[in-house]
Amino acid sequence: MKFTGTAHRYGRDVDTDVIIPARYLNTSDPDELALHCMEDLDAGFTAKVQPGDILVAEENFGCGSSREHAPIAIKHAGISVVIAKSFARIFYRNAINTGLPIMECPEAVDGISAGDRVTVDADAGIITNETTGAVFTAQPFPPFIKDIIEMGGLVEAAKKKVGAA
Amino acid sequence: MPRPMTITEKILAAHAGLDEVAPGQLIECDLDLVLANDVTAPIAIKEFAKIGVERVWDPAKIALVPDHYTPNKDIKSAEQAKMMRVFARAQEITHYYEVGCMGVEHALLPEQGVVGAGDVIIGADSHTCTYGALGAFATGVGSTDAAVGMATGRAWFKVPESIKFSITGQLKPGVGAKDIILHIIGMIGVDGALYQAMEFTGDTIERLDMAGRMTICNMAIEAGGKSGIIAVDDTTRAYMEGRSERPWTEYFSDASAVYARTYEIDAATIVPTVAFPHLPSNTRPVSEARDVKIDQVVIGSCTNGRYEDMAEAAAVIKGHTVHPDVRLIVIPATQQVFRDMMHNGLTDIFMDAGAAVSTPTCGPCLGGHMGILAAGERALATTNRNFVGRMGDPTSEVYLAGPAVAAASAVLGRIGLPEDLEEGGQS
Numbered sequence: 001m002k003f004t005g006t007a008h009r010y011g012r013d014v015d016t017d018v019i020i021p022a023r024y025l026n027t028s029d030p031d032e033l034a035l036h037c038m039e040d041l042d043a044g045f046t047a048k049v050q051p052g053d054i055l056v057a058e059e060n061f062g063c064g065s066s067r068e069h070a071p072i073a074i075k076h077a078g079i080s081v082v083i084a085k086s087f088a089r090i091f092y093r094n095a096i097n098t099g100l101p102i103m104e105c106p107e108a109v110d111g112i113s114a115g116d117r118v119t120v121d122a123d124a125g126i127i128t129n130e131t132t133g134a135v136f137t138a139q140p141f142p143p144f145i146k147d148i149i150e151m152g153g154l155v156e157a158a159k160k161k162v163g164a165a
Numbered sequence: 166m167p168r169p170m171t172i173t174e175k176i177l178a179a180h181a182g183l184d185e186v187a188p189g190q191l192i193e194c195d196l197d198l199v200l201a202n203d204v205t206a207p208i209a210i211k212e213f214a215k216i217g218v219e220r221v222w223d224p225a226k227i228a229l230v231p232d233h234y235t236p237n238k239d240i241k242s243a244e245q246a247k248m249m250r251v252f253a254r255a256q257e258i259t260h261y262y263e264v265g266c267m268g269v270e271h272a273l274l275p276e277q278g279v280v281g282a283g284d285v286i287i288g289a290d291s292h293t294c295t296y297g298a299l300g301a302f303a304t305g306v307g308s309t310d311a312a313v314g315m316a317t318g319r320a321w322f323k324v325p326e327s328i329k330f331s332i333t334g335q336l337k338p339g340v341g342a343k344d345i346i347l348h349i350i351g352m353i354g355v356d357g358a359l360y361q362a363m364e365f366t367g368d369t370i371e372r373l374d375m376a377g378r379m380t381i382c383n384m385a386i387e388a389g390g391k392s393g394i395i396a397v398d399d400t401t402r403a404y405m406e407g408r409s410e411r412p413w414t415e416y417f418s419d420a421s422a423v424y425a426r427t428y429e430i431d432a433a434t435i436v437p438t439v440a441f442p443h444l445p446s447n448t449r450p451v452s453e454a455r456d457v458k459i460d461q462v463v464i465g466s467c468t469n470g471r472y473e474d475m476a477e478a479a480a481v482i483k484g485h486t487v488h489p490d491v492r493l494i495v496i497p498a499t500q501q502v503f504r505d506m507m508h509n510g511l512t513d514i515f516m517d518a519g520a521a522v523s524t525p526t527c528g529p530c531l532g533g534h535m536g537i538l539a540a541g542e543r544a545l546a547t548t549n550r551n552f553v554g555r556m557g558d559p560t561s562e563v564y565l566a567g568p569a570v571a572a573a574s575a576v577l578g579r580i581g582l583p584e585d586l587e588e589g590g591q592s
Contacts, residue, residue, distance in 0.1 A: 013355055013444060017554060023557075026239060028207045040553050060359065065550075097310060
C-alpha cells in the first residue's frame with residue numbers, strides 16, 4: 001500500500017466528536033458521514049481534501065467515543081492514511097478493523113507541515129516528505145495485527161475462521 | 166505457580182484458557198457479553214451480515230440497548246432503532262430493551278444483573294468500562310469488534326499494563342466519586358492511562374457505594390484507559406446478590422503483582438472539582454469557577470444518572486428554585502431509578518424547583534436530543550465529556566461536575582457549591 005497526498009495538520013487530542021459530531025450519528029451511511037468529517041474542528045476540511053490526502057496529528061488522535069463512524073468518515077472523506085504521534089486505543093482498533101491505514105510516528109509528525117506533499121509506503125513503514133526530502137520510519141504493526149490487515153480487516157479474518165470451523 | 170498477576174490479568178488469563186498472561190501479550194478471550202446501542206448496532210449488524218453466519222453465537226449473551234437517540238429523535242434515528250429491533254427479534258436476543266424498559270445502558274445492565282464480577286465484556290460504546298466497578302474486565306470497542314463478538318463469542322486483546330490508584334483517607338464533606346475521578350483525570354491527562362487498565366484501591370474506594378464506584382470506572386476512558394476496575398468486596402456482593410443472573414467469579418490482584426505506575430492519593434486533598442471546556446482533564450476547583458454563568462444544567466447519564474446521584478442532587482435543590490436564566494434537565498438513567506425517584510418524592514422535589522424530568526435517554530450528553538445547546542450557550546452537566554460541540558453548537562461549552570454541584574449551580578445560575586445557597590445565592 002503506497003499513498004501520496006497533501007498533508008492536513010492538526011494538534012493533540014483530536015476527539016471523535018469533532019471527527020464526526022454526534023448530531024450526524026442518526027445515520028451510518030459512509031458518504032453522508034464523510035460530508036461532515038472534522039466539521040467542528042475545521043469547517044473547510046471536506047472542501048480542501050483531495051482523494052489520497054494524508055491527515056497528520058499530534059498525540060492521542062481519536063480519543064473519546066467508540067463510534068466507528070469516525071474512521072469511516074475519515075476514509076470516505078478521501079484520506080488515505082492518518083499519521084499521529086499516538087492514537088486513542090478504541091480508534092486504533094476501529095481503524096484496523098475498518099481498513100483505515102494508520103501509522104504511529106512522532107518524528108514524521110514533527111517533520112511534516114500543513115500543505116507538504118507526503119508519500120507513505122505502509123508496507124515498509126516509510127514516510128517521505130516530498131516537499132522537504134526528509135524520510136521517516138514508522139513503528140511497524142505487531143505481526144498479529146498485520147495478519148488482520150492482510151486478511152482484509154477483522155470481518156474477513158472472522159469469515160475465514162467461521163468458514164474453517 | 167503462575168507469575169503474580171493483577172486482577173485484570175487474572176480475568177483475561179482465565180478467559181483465554183491460560184494459566185498466566187503478561188502485559189503486551191496478544192490473546193483471544195471468550196466473552197461473557199457483547200453490547201451495542203442504537204448508534205453502534207446498525208453498523209455492527211451490517212458487518213455481522215458479511216461474516217456469513219446465520220445466527221449469533223449466543224442470544225443470551227448479547228445486549229442491545231436503544232438509549233442514545235430514543236425515544237426516537239427523528240426519522241433517521243427511528244430507522245436505526247428499527248434495524249436493531251428487527252435484528253433483535255430475528256435473533257431472539259434475550260437482553261433487548263424496548264422503550265418503556267430501556268435505560269442508559271451502563272446503568273441498566275448492572276442494575277438488571279446482566280453483568281457481574283469476573284466477566285469479560287466488550288461493548289460498542291466507550292463507557293463500557295463502567296462494569297469494572299463490579300470487578301469485571303469490560304472495555305469499549307467499535308461496531309466491527311462487536312459484530313465479530315456477536316458471531317464468534319470471542320475477541321482479541323493486547324493484555325494491558327495496569328496502573329494502581331490507591332486512594333486513602335476520609336473525603337471532605339461535599340466531595341464525591343465524580344470529584345475523585347475528575348481529580349485523577351486532571352492529574353494524569355486525557356491520555357494518561359492510554360492502553361492501560363486503571364485499578365482503583367484503598368479505603369476511600371472501599372467506603373464508596375456501587376453508584377460511586379461506577380462513576381469512577383465509567384470515566385476511565387476519559388483518561389484513555391482500556392478499562393477501570395475495583396476488586397469485589399462486601400458492597401459488591403450485596404449489590405450482585407439476588408440481582409446477578411449468572412454465577413460470578415471473584416479475582417484479586419496478587420500482593421506482588423506488577424504495575425506500570427502506582428499513584429498514592431490522599432482523599433483529603435480532593436476538592437469539589439469541575440472540568441472546564443474542552444477536555445475532561447481541564448479541571449479546576451469549583452471554588453475557582455464561581456464567575457462562570459450557565460444557561461443549562463443536565464443531571465443524568467451513565468456517569469451520574471443513578472438513584473444515589475439523583476438523591477444527592479435532590480437534597481441540595483430541595484426548597485430552592487431553579488435560576489430564571491437556567492434550564493434544569495433531570496434524566497434518571499433507568500426506569501427503576503425514575504420509579505424510585507417518584508416513590509421517594511425526588512421527582513416532586515425537582516419539579517417543584519422548576520426542573521424538567523425526562524424518561525431515560527443518553528440524549529443531551531452526546532448532543533443527541535433533549536437539551537441541545539445554541540451557539541455560545543454554556544451547560545454544567547454531570548456527564549462525562551466536554552469536547553467541542555459535545556452538547557450542541559460548536560461554540561457552546563460544557564462543564565463537568567458531580568450531582569451536588571450541578572444542583573447548586575442550577576439554583577445559582579452560575580457554577581457554585583451547595584454551601585453558596587445558604588449564603589443567599591449571591592455571586
